[in-house]
Amino acid sequence: MSTRIAFLKGHGTENDFVIVPDPENAVDLPPAAVAALCDRRAGIGGDGLLHVVRSAAHPEAAAMAGEAEWFMDYRNGDGSVAEMCGNGVRVFARYLQYAGLVTEGDLAVATRGGVKRVHLAKDGDVTVGMGRARLPEGEVTVVVGERSWPARNVNMGNPHAVAFVADLAHAGDLFAPPPVSPASAYPQGVNVEFVVDRGPRHVALRVHERGSGETRSCGTGACAVAVAAARRDGADPAVTGLPATYVVDVPGGRLVITESPDGEIEMTGPAVIVATGEIDSEWLETVAR
Numbered sequence: 001m002s003t004r005i006a007f008l009k010g011h012g013t014e015n016d017f018v019i020v021p022d023p024e025n026a027v028d029l030p031p032a033a034v035a036a037l038c039d040r041r042a043g044i045g046g047d048g049l050l051h052v053v054r055s056a057a058h059p060e061a062a063a064m065a066g067e068a069e070w071f072m073d074y075r076n077g078d079g080s081v082a083e084m085c086g087n088g089v090r091v092f093a094r095y096l097q098y099a100g101l102v103t104e105g106d107l108a109v110a111t112r113g114g115v116k117r118v119h120l121a122k123d124g125d126v127t128v129g130m131g132r133a134r135l136p137e138g139e140v141t142v143v144v145g146e147r148s149w150p151a152r153n154v155n156m157g158n159p160h161a162v163a164f165v166a167d168l169a170h171a172g173d174l175f176a177p178p179p180v181s182p183a184s185a186y187p188q189g190v191n192v193e194f195v196v197d198r199g200p201r202h203v204a205l206r207v208h209e210r211g212s213g214e215t216r217s218c219g220t221g222a223c224a225v226a227v228a229a230a231r232r233d234g235a236d237p238a239v240t241g242l243p244a245t246y247v248v249d250v251p252g253g254r255l256v257i258t259e260s261p262d263g264e265i266e267m268t269g270p271a272v273i274v275a276t277g278e279i280d281s282e283w284l285e286t287v288a289r
């Protein structure tokens with residue numbers, strides 16, 4: 001018999017998500033079901049899915065339950081799992097507020113990348129403590145058609161290759177993942193950012209996301225880009241935080257990346273809930289097969 005499963009739709013700088021509230025982790029969401037829900041023609045449509053589960057009810061988050069009541073079980077649009085999603089955490093926090101589960105101010109969210117500190121501000125912006133960057137040794141190369149660029153390997157919990165280019169159009173149509181070499185630098189795949197300068201500590205990017213394709217924003221990508229830009233601008237290579245505030249324009253808006261007093265990278269931007277609805281459980285079971 002068909003039942004209804006509640007969902008919401010939200011976005012952060014137009015990185016959009018299907019949100020499935022499921023406090024007790026009762027909804028089966030295999031990769032095929034997630035991909036079908038994120039399909040923009042046959043499903044609801046989204047770059048990814050935010051499965052909202054109580055940390056205590058999820059085997060991957062139970063150990064964080066003492067610190068964070070809610071776990072962001074994030075999935076990419078193709079159904080794959082990722083360690084972290086920066087825009088996703090902001091939208092996740094906005095959902096918790098929308099549902100009356102938290103109020104304005106500070107909260108903690110459990111993710112596969114650890115517990116993230118979030119601040120829901122009065123003006124509607126949401127700030128997330130993104131931790132510190134890891135900068136694995138060795139240069140990588142990004143290729144698009146006849147062009148190639150040296151890129152910086154930056155890990156924000158998930159992997160990124162950041163290439164500074166002369167023109168964002170040089171990234172091409174980004175219908176397929178741009179090749180990055182050596183492939184051994186990214187055994188789990190990679191998110192690729194193309195970056196141009198807009199002014200002092202102000203850059204703009206396009207991104208091809210692992211598991212989602214080209215998106216209109218990527219929070220972890222914006223942080224990786226800010227870190228790569230700071231290194232290029234002469235920041236101390238031993239420091240894994242950010243020495244100054246960077247403004248990162250994405251196709252879907254603007255993110256501000258700075259450093260907290262304790263050396264953590266912080267990202268601020270909007271997060272919006274745009275719709276609520278119901279998923280037909282019979283359809284979901286069919287597409288999940």
Ligand SMILES: N[C@@H](CCC[C@H](N)C(=O)O)C(=O)O
Nearest residue numbers: 082085086087158218219220
């Ligand atoms: N859009 C996200 C990143 C989502 C995960 C990424 N596609 C991956 O596979 O690592 C963000 O806002 O950070």
